[in-house]
Amino acid sequence: MxxxxxxxxxxxxxxxxxxxxxxxxxxxxxxxxxxxxxxxxxxxxxxxxxxxxxxxxxxxxxxxxxxxxxxxxxxxxxxxxxxxxxxxxxxxxxxxxxxxxxxxxxxxxxxxxxxxxxxxxxxxxxxxxxxxxxxxxxxxxxxxxxxxxxxxxxxxxxxxxxxxxxxxxELHDTDYRFVPGEPSLLRKGSKVAICALGSVVHEAVAAADSLIEAGLDVAVINVSSIRPLNRELLGNMLSGMPHVVTVEEHNINGGLGSIVAEVVAEQGLKSQLTRLGVADGNYAAAGDRSYTRKNLSIDSAGIALVCQNLMG
Structure with a gap:
């Protein structure tokens, strides 16, 4: 491949x-x-x-x-x-x-x-x-x-x-094995966890790499399995994170942002959640991919800026 x-x-x-x-x-x-x-x-x-x-x-x-x-x-x-x-x-x-x-x-x-x-x-x-x-x-x-x-x-x-x-x-090594229900940790960190799915995982990884290079502590979690989903495992990966950011090229309602909100609430996690995607009641702007993602702050620069602001 x-x-x-x-x-x-x-x-x-x-x-x-x-x-x-x-x-x-x-x-x-x-x-x-x-x-x-x-x-x-x-x-x-x-x-x-x-x-x-x-x-x-x-x-x-x-x-x-x-x-x-x-x-x-x-x-x-x-x-x-x-x-x-x-x-x-x-x-x-x-x-x-x-x-x-x-x-x-x-x-x-x-x-x-x-x-x-x-x-x-x-x-x-x-x-x-x-x-x-x-x-x-x-x-x-x-x-x-x-x-x-x-x-x-x-x-x-x-x-x-x-x-x-x-x-x-590619984002994974050749020894990667997909397990239904399991999110995968692509970058380790303890201050902010970026959860993403699909193609915007690449944006999340690029944002995290720029932040890590600047000395900031950021994790990236790829949630490719929506159903089934091992919610306990995802909760364990988010446990202790002061901030969680979800990134999706989807409405923030009903997609990954909602799933992570459910996990945070149901497991009593003490994380502040920020959902990035198409805002409630809106559509994605017409334009090429880079324009659309910049407009939604789901490109690498937008994600990095959100994380930086959350960490002060």
Missing amino acids: SNSEHFANIMVQCFIDAVKAGVDLVPVVADSTSTSKIKPFVAEFPDRLVNVGIAEQVMVGTAAGLALSGKVAATCNAAPFLVSRSNEQVKVDVCYNNTNVKLFGLNSGASYGPLASTHHAIDDISTMRGFGNIQIFAPSCPIECKQIIEHAIREMGPVYIRMDGKALP
Whole structure:
């Protein structure tokens, strides 16, 4: 695997490997063949792709039907349309009926920056958390993405994977092993803990490295497993921290900020919590990724400044 890789390419290769290993996997797309980068899979298995056209509800319903016939179904399309247009089908056909469907939310967050709120997925985690029995993951780097997808294909039942829309470099060593439910500590520190998920983990690590270089004590925790989540372990990692900062390219309600707030409150931790993301009642600004993240203070400079201010 190269140093930087697009998550959709990793997804497609995992599909190819799974079918070659004997898994009866069928990808279902909603005219999203370019978004999903599915062409190499079709070249290997031309009769396995189902394309329902621009009809997300049909895509999810078809995937549920395929799963009920014994196949591993995987929907592959843009996260904002998967979550918004097929909400009822995800809720009823996939989650309520516990069908073996893997939902890949591609180009999540503000990946489609200039296309604005119609194309931003800043509520997908909160929506999926509202459904009772679906696993939810948000990989941060290629090696983690590959291992999460491999886990999802093996696992019976509904899974949602939040996928970023650009190539990302590695954050973990080659000996890293993804464990469902476990957050991973990327930087050690005792004054401020930065909790992040998905592609903004890279921003958090860059911010922490600049602060550590300046002599400040900052930890970074990657929370890639939203459900399941070992809340006791996360609480132990946050215990004794005067300040906790959550970073997400998502609304601060219902996503990582809410999860960490629940952990802090339920475990009686004495940490001051600061949530960075799309503010309550707002949308992400239209613009390229750097502008959007700067506007939300979730770029490395914004995160570093928040941490500096918290530490005085």
